[in-house]
Amino acid sequence: MAGQQRVYRQRIRSTQSLKKIFRAMELIAASRIGKARARVTAATPYARALTRAVSAVATHSNVSHPLVTERTDTNRVAVLVVTSDRGMAGAYSASAIREAERLIGRLTEAGKEPVVYATGRRAVSYYAFRGRELAGQWTGNSDAPSVETADEIADALLTAFGAPADEGGVSELHVVFTQFKNMVTQTPHVIRLLPLEIVDGVEPLADDEIAPLYEFEPSPEDVLDALLPRYIRSRIYTCLLQAAASELAARQRAMHTATENAEDLVRMYTRLANQARQAEITQEISEIVSGADALAS
Amino acid sequence: MADIEVEIVGAEGKLWSGSARQVSAKAGEGEIGILAGHEPVLSVLKPGEIRVFPVGGGQPERWQVEGGFLSFDSNHLTIVVDDAVAGARPAAPTAH
Numbered sequence: 001m002a003g004q005q006r007v008y009r010q011r012i013r014s015t016q017s018l019k020k021i022f023r024a025m026e027l028i029a030a031s032r033i034g035k036a037r038a039r040v041t042a043a044t045p046y047a048r049a050l051t052r053a054v055s056a057v058a059t060h061s062n063v064s065h066p067l068v069t070e071r072t073d074t075n076r077v078a079v080l081v082v083t084s085d086r087g088m089a090g091a092y093s094a095s096a097i098r099e100a101e102r103l104i105g106r107l108t109e110a111g112k113e114p115v116v117y118a119t120g121r122r123a124v125s126y127y128a129f130r131g132r133e134l135a136g137q138w139t140g141n142s143d144a145p146s147v148e149t150a151d152e153i154a155d156a157l158l159t160a161f162g163a164p165a166d167e168g169g170v171s172e173l174h175v176v177f178t179q180f181k182n183m184v185t186q187t188p189h190v191i192r193l194l195p196l197e198i199v200d201g202v203e204p205l206a207d208d209e210i211a212p213l214y215e216f217e218p219s220p221e222d223v224l225d226a227l228l229p230r231y232i233r234s235r236i237y238t239c240l241l242q243a244a245a246s247e248l249a250a251r252q253r254a255m256h257t258a259t260e261n262a263e264d265l266v267r268m269y270t271r272l273a274n275q276a277r278q279a280e281i282t283q284e285i286s287e288i289v290s291g292a293d294a295l296a297s
Numbered sequence: 298m299a300d301i302e303v304e305i306v307g308a309e310g311k312l313w314s315g316s317a318r319q320v321s322a323k324a325g326e327g328e329i330g331i332l333a334g335h336e337p338v339l340s341v342l343k344p345g346e347i348r349v350f351p352v353g354g355g356q357p358e359r360w361q362v363e364g365g366f367l368s369f370d371s372n373h374l375t376i377v378v379d380d381a382v383a384g385a386r387p388a389a390p391t392a393h
Contacts, residue, residue, distance in 0.1 A: 042310030049306055049375045053339060053368050147308045214370070217340035218325035226341045226366055230377070237308060 008273035012266055019262035026255035029248045036245040047238055050231045056214055063220045067228045068196045074165035076113045082177035082243040083120035085142040090254035092247055093122035099188035100176040115170055143244050150237035161194050177239040178246035186246035193235055299333035300352050305376045319350040320374055337370035359385050
């Protein structure tokens with residue numbers, strides 16, 4: 001009986017130390033999330049300036065650019081999956097991967113050949129475990145992505161989009177990332193980044209506003225040439241930042257739940273340990289009493 | 298004379314914003330100077346210096362940029378830069 005009590009005490013101790021770890025991780029995530037959201041906000045002016053400029057070029061000139069034209073020479077399509085490096089974030093990575101798998105299924109059904117690019121160790125290990133080849137992978141810093149990482153990813157994808165069909169060129173680019181809506185809602189989201197659909201992205205003008213007639217220097221083609229790769233980079237960077245904020249929010253929530261569960265467990269084990277102690281005392285008393293009875297009779 | 302609203306943004310965030318009398322930068326077809334009322338322009342930036350002249354006169358704010366683009370319409374100037382370092386151009390090494 002004493003053994004049972006000891007087992008409970010041990011479990012209480014280990015659950016308590018786990019609880020401390022969960023609590024610490026929750027606090028770390030909570031402190032980083034503000035910074036991650038600030039980075040999303042800070043990157044917005046850049047993205048907005050680029051979007052405005054791209055739509056200005058699109059509305060004022062009829063130039064065509066490789067990045068906006070559909071490719072028909074290959075049926076390979078690129079899918080970029082954005083996940084976290086570490087777990088402990090609830091279903092965050094799992095749901096992004098599930099969304100990606102659904103997209104890959106849809107693309108395959110449509111007769112296309114998906115090529116997967118992955119960021120974050122979770123996605124990389126998911127595909128490595130299943131023996132599926134990744135065309136590109138980036139790991140580290142998933143909760144605080146840098147502009148350099150985003151540029152690296154964008155360069156690789158733009159190269160693939162620009163490459164000839166027999167050298168691994170792709171005709172489309174889809175990005176699966178987790179959109180940060182607010183602290184409690186983050187949803188996996190798929191966007192088709194390439195070829196660009198500029199016409200849909202044009203900001204509607206207010207009634208009293210007249211679209212300015214721009215002069216392009218040196219020429220609309222050159223301006224577009226400089227703008228579009230930057231636009232793609234900025235979109236990818238924004239996706240990474242949103243994903244980072246979502247990851248931290250998911251982790252904070254998961255760790256909060258874990259802490260509460262640990263508290264529940266400690267409470268339950270304490271009750272069981274008390275029960276065991278009482279049972280032991282009862283048994284000892286009845287042994288003594290019955291021993292005394294036996295001697296008396 | 299009217300002023301122009303300037304906004305200089307980099308990939309990671311806004312670098313500078315405010316009013317200015319004149320802005321000069323190295324555009325696709327050479328040095329461009331923008332005053333209020335300039336026609337709408339969208340230009341590629343070449344590596345060079347951006348100078349923002351404050352409204353009240355005085356020393357201009359300077360940035361050295363690697364590239365980017367600028368767009369100007371209705372007295373609002375947006376400069377998107379790739380890599381900007383605040384400050385004047387380092388003095389050219391003098392020949393001995």
